[in-house]
Amino acid sequence: MNRTPLVAGNWKMYKTIAEARQLVPELVRGLKEIQGVQKVICPPFTSLMSVKALLEGSGIHLGAQNLFWEKEGAYTGEVSPTMVAEVCEYVIIGHSERRIYFGETDETVNRKIKAALEVGLIPIFCVGETFDENEKGLTVSVVRRQVEAGLQGIELRQNGHGDVPLLVAYEPVWAIGTGKAASGEFANEVVREIIRPALASLFGEKIAGSIRVLYGGSVKASNAAEFFEQTEIDGALVGGASLKADEFIGIVCAAAVI
Numbered sequence: 001m002n003r004t005p006l007v008a009g010n011w012k013m014y015k016t017i018a019e020a021r022q023l024v025p026e027l028v029r030g031l032k033e034i035q036g037v038q039k040v041i042c043p044p045f046t047s048l049m050s051v052k053a054l055l056e057g058s059g060i061h062l063g064a065q066n067l068f069w070e071k072e073g074a075y076t077g078e079v080s081p082t083m084v085a086e087v088c089e090y091v092i093i094g095h096s097e098r099r100i101y102f103g104e105t106d107e108t109v110n111r112k113i114k115a116a117l118e119v120g121l122i123p124i125f126c127v128g129e130t131f132d133e134n135e136k137g138l139t140v141s142v143v144r145r146q147v148e149a150g151l152q153g154i155e156l157r158q159n160g161h162g163d164v165p166l167l168v169a170y171e172p173v174w175a176i177g178t179g180k181a182a183s184g185e186f187a188n189e190v191v192r193e194i195i196r197p198a199l200a201s202l203f204g205e206k207i208a209g210s211i212r213v214l215y216g217g218s219v220k221a222s223n224a225a226e227f228f229e230q231t232e233i234d235g236a237l238v239g240g241a242s243l244k245a246d247e248f249i250g251i252v253c254a255a256a257v258i
């Protein structure tokens with residue numbers, strides 16, 4: 001199965017517009033020559049438009065970190081799928097920080113994924129078990145439930161290039177922002193044994209085999225290759241290291257040489 005690797009940077013709640021104006025030109029310069037990897041950056045809402053202008057012609061794609069599922073209405077503080085789609089191609093949905101701090105559930109994540117697909121956005125759908133769940137041996141049941149519930153009632157089709165407009169990011173919560181990444185082997189096993197079979201039961205083998213699955217959680221330039229050499233891992237969702245040009249460029253380079 002030929003899946004084009006993809007590396008996405010999740011800036012979280014970092015970088016003002018002024019700071020983004022420093023970082024993005026460095027990324028554009030450093031990533032220009034790197035072929036064969038799709039590159040996505042996901043800044044906060046406030047800097048999306050500025051970053052979009054800076055990315056023009058660079059081949060780097062833009063993503064948001066969240067959306068609301070309603071089309072429009074009296075929802076103070078929320079941003080609709082259509083609004084996001086006016087500016088971005090990708091959107092991160094169900095990140096563990098949103099589940100933990102903002103009360104997102106499998107059900108709301110499902111509504112958001114449906115809403116994103118409806119307007120042509122490509123969701124980067126995040127799943128992953130917490131430290132406690134991992135310790136208690138619940139990784140299989142938690143990750144399977146998140147995938148099945150998050151994607152329930154969704155139909156996916158391959159486009160003319162065989163691409164499916166959905167990415168899954170396996171992000172064990174205990175590895176996010178902790179400096180303690182999962183091992184490549186462990187992450188690969190979760191994708192092979194849990195995520196792909198769950199995708200296959202929902203969409204059939206062919207589509208499941210075309211969906212790109214990223215690893216996220218303390219990925220940096222020095223450990224990225226360990227993930228990219230795994231057969232089931234098709235790229236990375238990068239938090240902290242995406243805020244530093246040399247680190248992010250190093251990770252994209254590692255994805256290019258697999």
Ligand code: PGA
Pocket residue numbers: 010171175176177178179216217218219237238239240241
């Ligand atoms: P991290 O975050 O790379 O800082 O661990 C990953 C993520 O939250 O997507």
